[in-house]
Amino acid sequence: MSELPYTSNYPNTLPIWSQLQEHQAKVKQLHLREEFSKDPQRAERFFQKAAGIYLDYSKNLITDETIKLLTQLANDAGLPAAIKAMFNGEKINNSEERPALHVALRNQAAVPYKVDGTDVMPEVKAALNQMERFVWSIHSAQWRGYTNKRFTDIVHLGIGGSYLGPKVVSAALKPYWKAGLNLHYVANIDGTHITEELKHLSPESTLFIIASKSFGTQETIMNAKSAKAWFLRNGGLEEDVHKHFVAITANKQKAYNFGIREENIFPMWDWVGGRYSLWSTIGLPIALTIGIENFKNLLAGAYDMDEHFRTAPLDHNIPVILGLLGVWYSNFFNADSHAILPYDHYLRALPAHIQQLDMESNGKSVTHKGEAVDWSTGPIIWGGAGANGQHAYHQLLHQGTHFLPADFIMPLRTHNHIGDHHALLLSNCLSQSQALMQGKTLEEAKAELKAQGKTDSQIDELAPHKVIPGNRPSNTILFEKSTPRTIGALIAMYEHKVFVQGVIWNINSFDQWGVELGKELGEHIYQIITGENETNGQDSSTKHLIELFKKINNRI
Numbered sequence: 001m002s003e004l005p006y007t008s009n010y011p012n013t014l015p016i017w018s019q020l021q022e023h024q025a026k027v028k029q030l031h032l033r034e035e036f037s038k039d040p041q042r043a044e045r046f047f048q049k050a051a052g053i054y055l056d057y058s059k060n061l062i063t064d065e066t067i068k069l070l071t072q073l074a075n076d077a078g079l080p081a082a083i084k085a086m087f088n089g090e091k092i093n094n095s096e097e098r099p100a101l102h103v104a105l106r107n108q109a110a111v112p113y114k115v116d117g118t119d120v121m122p123e124v125k126a127a128l129n130q131m132e133r134f135v136w137s138i139h140s141a142q143w144r145g146y147t148n149k150r151f152t153d154i155v156h157l158g159i160g161g162s163y164l165g166p167k168v169v170s171a172a173l174k175p176y177w178k179a180g181l182n183l184h185y186v187a188n189i190d191g192t193h194i195t196e197e198l199k200h201l202s203p204e205s206t207l208f209i210i211a212s213k214s215f216g217t218q219e220t221i222m223n224a225k226s227a228k229a230w231f232l233r234n235g236g237l238e239e240d241v242h243k244h245f246v247a248i249t250a251n252k253q254k255a256y257n258f259g260i261r262e263e264n265i266f267p268m269w270d271w272v273g274g275r276y277s278l279w280s281t282i283g284l285p286i287a288l289t290i291g292i293e294n295f296k297n298l299l300a301g302a303y304d305m306d307e308h309f310r311t312a313p314l315d316h317n318i319p320v321i322l323g324l325l326g327v328w329y330s331n332f333f334n335a336d337s338h339a340i341l342p343y344d345h346y347l348r349a350l351p352a353h354i355q356q357l358d359m360e361s362n363g364k365s366v367t368h369k370g371e372a373v374d375w376s377t378g379p380i381i382w383g384g385a386g387a388n389g390q391h392a393y394h395q396l397l398h399q400g401t402h403f404l405p406a407d408f409i410m411p412l413r414t415h416n417h418i419g420d421h422h423a424l425l426l427s428n429c430l431s432q433s434q435a436l437m438q439g440k441t442l443e444e445a446k447a448e449l450k451a452q453g454k455t456d457s458q459i460d461e462l463a464p465h466k467v468i469p470g471n472r473p474s475n476t477i478l479f480e481k482s483t484p485r486t487i488g489a490l491i492a493m494y495e496h497k498v499f500v501q502g503v504i505w506n507i508n509s510f511d512q513w514g515v516e517l518g519k520e521l522g523e524h525i526y527q528i529i530t531g532e533n534e535t536n537g538q539d540s541s542t543k544h545l546i547e548l549f550k551k552i553n554n555r556i
């Protein structure tokens, strides 16, 4: 395991940590409603704009002092050096001895990015050119199906980072989709997923992308085999397969063995983590739907955020501020979750992507050196599209016993001008963060009931149910419109936020060993089902459940 190229600390042994604890004791006495009425400039003071993203963080449980102390924590935890190390391509993913160099994929400047002394930019550019040629050949119908029909449907087979990133971006940018091409994603090993997607497709006009960095992920390989079988069953011949299947992988040999022609394999690199890979060739379905120019704009938007992250002072740095606020709540207020609430139908897949990005990155409990942490790390990420959530789980946000910080995310302009929907959507978005912040006092609840003509005893009975404590924090993240550039910046912002937190917590945000055990055990269980292995050694629950499955499926 390689040495970390920057000094990392146990955050809770830093003197600043105890200063923050003392400070928290004071801040928790404050109420945001009063902080706002005391200080009309609060919104201006806690506001940043960069890379087309507006961040209002004034509805957080913070004072100027909090930001000062948190910035000090970032400095003392070695964040500036860690940012440099990431951009320098150093092996910050020390348990896998790899850099995490996704920033190279969107580098717009004529500067090299080196891995082990070799500039990777020529390979990055060559891959982008390969994507461009491919996208052009599909759009111009130079590349056609085996009966000479143009492609109408792309089926992207991938899971995890080879799925969630492309999915959120292609959905977010639907207004930019080229006419005549539909995109479908198949991720799950559940045969229902692929069955439902293929049901209405014709093999003659369907192109499959097999996206797997490792080309070893069970779900994707199984789906790829089933897709190929479907293709062959429905008229395609073995010699036509190369016209309908392309692959994206860092494991060329395996893709080749699967039957993909060498020229139809798009490269990936081990210095790009799966959940950071939508900017690479894994973004091919994005480029196919929105066109290569828009894909390049997406990269440019992410680059804008990278530059902001790399150069802005910590207390003006959007990803740093977001990361520190998350640390403030996780470690000093014991928050164990964080909600992602996009008020944009096109961005409805964002919570799922941020979930993988954040939870797979920071769901760790040992430091870079392998010592157990005794501070909380990554929170549970959850969420969904607004305003729908307001009629479902927001009740708990407003009156539940959990402390749940949230991000409200919304484009200021819409692609779909219809009636006054967008102004109403914005009103909903703003009213939710306002309600969380200000709440409703007992006096207000009573006055409200009185105005409704309730009797005194009714008022006493009902008022406690109507009290809303408020003082619940949120960020409001806005941008002018969902464009390739703003969406690029938005997602890069979250990537860096996650990194900031990983640095403070002294954990490796770029490995994911925790997912391996389930895969290994799954292999074994499958062998038991198929009779290749014995049930010996299985716990009685698993054994019993396997038997139940076999019995119901007549596999005994």
Ligand SMILES: O=P(O)(O)OC[C@H]1O[C@H](O)[C@H](O)[C@@H](O)[C@@H]1O
Residues within 6 Å of the ligand: 159, 160, 161, 162, 211, 212, 213, 214, 215, 216, 217, 220, 274, 275, 360, 512, 515
């Ligand atoms: O792209 P692949 O190699 O198929 O990996 C797909 C996904 O599966 C793994 O289990 C990891 O948890 C993810 O980080 C990864 O993105």
